[in-house]
Amino acid sequence: MTELTRRTVLGATATGVAVAAVGITLPPAGAAPDLVVAPAEVAERAITRDAKLYRRKRFTKHRKARFTVSGPGVRLKMKLVDISNIPLVTKGSNRSFELTFTTKRPGPGQGTYSVKRRKFRRTSLFLVPTDASHRRYRATINNR
Template identity: 60%
Template structure:
């Protein structure tokens, strides 16, 4: 009969763990997501300034995302309803309106002629999904 001691079991466990780590090697890195699945991200704080949008109030924009391309009109540029500084150039709300039912809430690219495409998170504010709000909060 073999005599198992606590020291022998611990030693065998440590050896087994070391062998497993060496045999497995370093963890593999995840493959990048396919280009179609990656949402565009707008960089540059200057794209998120109140004046840039206020100048285009009442104008139509293209709202695009996966499987979505819809015209929406920018109908309002207002102060944040949740305690933002009045008249802030960096923190404000945008309200868009569509003529037909729009998409679920999500990040979409908003663009128009002579306006750099800008990513915004749009949230429908009515049951018909024709009015949307985007909050820009660069405090």
């Protein structure tokens, strides 16, 4: 079995945002594929593929706002506290930037999660905890 790493996921997506399909049920050997039913969780966590959703100005409108972050066994509120530049990328780039989120209670490990709020279309982000308490997270959007 090939190991799925963050690097391969980043390289495989058109927008450079790490997203991955998690929880897909594969049919047993010899079974007809149309007999397999995907878990409801997979349908809810559809991967975001629209590059327009990954623009700085879209997130800037919601800076300091709370988002619902959900994934397998995870549902919590996170606040978008910072939108920053990526080193060696044009400052203020609308296509390449970093998002920093915080949460009041310890959150999950790194992974792909759905981020949503009112008047904000559900968007998949690869969130990485940046502190030992798992209360601060970073998502890197790099569409160079």
